[in-house]
Amino acid sequence: MTAMLILFLVGSVLLAAEVFLPGGIAGVLGGVALASGAGLAFSEFGPGGGALASIAALLLLGAMLYFELVWLPRTRIGRAMVVEATVSGQSQPAPGSPDLVGQPAIALTALVPTGFVDIAGRRYEAFCRTGHAARGVQLTVVGLDNFRLIVSEPKSS
Numbered sequence: 001m002t003a004m005l006i007l008f009l010v011g012s013v014l015l016a017a018e019v020f021l022p023g024g025i026a027g028v029l030g031g032v033a034l035a036s037g038a039g040l041a042f043s044e045f046g047p048g049g050g051a052l053a054s055i056a057a058l059l060l061l062g063a064m065l066y067f068e069l070v071w072l073p074r075t076r077i078g079r080a081m082v083v084e085a086t087v088s089g090q091s092q093p094a095p096g097s098p099d100l101v102g103q104p105a106i107a108l109t110a111l112v113p114t115g116f117v118d119i120a121g122r123r124y125e126a127f128c129r130t131g132h133a134a135r136g137v138q139l140t141v142v143g144l145d146n147f148r149l150i151v152s153e154p155k156s157s
Contacts, residue, residue, distance in 0.1 A: 007037030105139045126151045
């Protein structure tokens with residue numbers, strides 16, 4: 001009886017610690033402890049006692065989940081644990097505008113075959129269709145890729 005109660009208590013504490021500890025190990029160990037406690041209850045008290053202990057373990061698990069997911073976020077400590085700030089910036093301007101096709105660009109870095117170009121004072125990641133372009137070379141935007149522009153050296157006339 002004592003071992004069963006200790007396993008239930010340890011399992012509950014480990015499941016509660018899962019909120020604070022990354023990795024999932026505490027949650028898995030807590031679940032194993034609860035299952036072991038229920039298995040021990042079946043071996044000591046038979047099917048009736050084991051079923052009753054399993055139901056108690058499930059109720060304890062439900063209470064812990066309620067505490068962690070409903071009650072804790074409403075407390076001052078829970079609110080301090082949740083990050084609610086958002087970042088409104090972008091890592092680079094989105095090249096998704098078709099208006100950029102045909103625009104002149106200047107290579108800010110060597111494009112071998114990718115690098116950065118400047119178009120009207122804005123920096124974009126670009127892929128050079130001709131393979132290589134030196135820094136400072138005048139280029140033309142010829143297309144759009146997922147997150148970069150496709151550029152090429154203008155054709156000589």
